[in-house]
Amino acid sequence: MADWDLRQASTADVEDVAELRAVVLRADLERLGRYDDVRVRQRLRDGFDPVHTWVIEIGGAFAGCVALRPADDAHWLEHFYLAPHLQGSGIGSAVLRRLLERDDLAGARIRLNVLQGSPARRLYERHGFTVESEDPIDIFMARRISRASWENGVPVGGAR
Secondary structure, eight states, X not given: OOOOEEEEOOGGGHHHHHXXXXXXXXXXXXXXXXXXXXXXXXHHHHHOOGGGEEEEEETXXXXXXXXXXXXXXXXXXXXXXXXXXXXXXXXXXXXXXXXHTOGGGTTOEEEEEXXXXXXXXXXXXXXXXXXXEEOSSEEEEEEEOOGGGEETTEETTOOO
């Protein structure tokens, strides 16, 4: 696994993130009959909040992003995209582990949605997320974070 780091996103990152989103989601959205070249980027631009977004860097270069947005009843894990050539390298698991181990999340519920048929679902399941509901397009998943739910950096009930 390559050395990686997280840095706080800035408004200047929006176009890199929007482009990566279009690349990463294209195959799944096409399979679901939902891909629109303009809309996939604009939806990201419309909801981009650098305050709750981090950029994943490898060697100082943009490699991905992830957002963790607080809401009334949970934190939403959103916009978790990693450059295709880095997927499967362990970086996504390491980033997710770092986010879920944050002290300020103890006791919090983390929610996310993943597209039907996306291989990312397996990543989330390995980290203790379970399905709450689904529709023809999305699978909604959640898990509660607690200090007691982690042993040696691995979620209890999950595997690396």
